[in-house]
Amino acid sequence: MNFIILDLEWNGAYSKRYKRFVNEIIEFGAVKVDGSFKRLGTFEALIKPQIGKKISGKVKDLTSITNEDLDGGLQFLQAMSKFRRWAGDCVIMTWGTSDILTLIENCRYFYGSRRVPFLMRYADLQAYCEKMLGCAAGCDQVGLGTAADALNIDASGFEHHRAVDDSMLELMCFEKLYDASALLPFIQNACTRKFYDRIEFKTAFIKDLSHPLINRKDLSFNCDVCGRPARRMSEWKLQNNSFKAEFFCVRCRHKFYGRVRFKLKYDGVAVKKAILQVNDEDAKRIKADNL
């Protein structure tokens, strides 16, 4: 099985057709390896913008790509067919889903269809690396630099935010964490409508406790000392996308906060629960509140 790590750079361009900004791809960078990490080649292409006329100063600073560089670039459709021929049969990987979402957006604009012609199998390399680095579900997304640091990879020789350099660094992280059977569940069949529906689904936090997808059981908490059901002592308060309330265990006289967060995903609701201890100051406040 061959793997391709694909990295894109893009520029926010105003589309008159859509009457909104579109992330227009200005650079493709990729590296291809076989199943034993033998390098099979790299792909680099600058894309001449067609939606936007000029790239923004921010993108210029970030990527050091200039308008003159892009003048000599390929048209998006040319770059796509060149990439498709180069890629062949492989698993495409990107760091997080934003590159793939941008690619879908550009395909929709230029082909009139969201289907990415060369995408047969896809894996989110960032999600895989997070799992292998032991990040718990729901932890903050691990940046490429953080992952490289954690794996003792020296990133100083790489030009960050240039597509091919980023893809090389991503490859090094992948290689250090590679485990064929652990990777398998991350590889998705990208030829189905479901793949596009899922990847384009906008996850959101549920901010209303009467939402029909909330399971009432997730609003109850057991005492973290004795394990028995605790009594809720306050209203639920929404704080940073989480609901928080005070709980009290009648048996141990133990007071704590229960915190729960509901994230609406394509496949359903992801629930994250936590028990927070009440510190002295909070205990005083709770006492005062209840007087």
Ligand SMILES: [Zn+2]
């Ligand atoms: Zn208890």
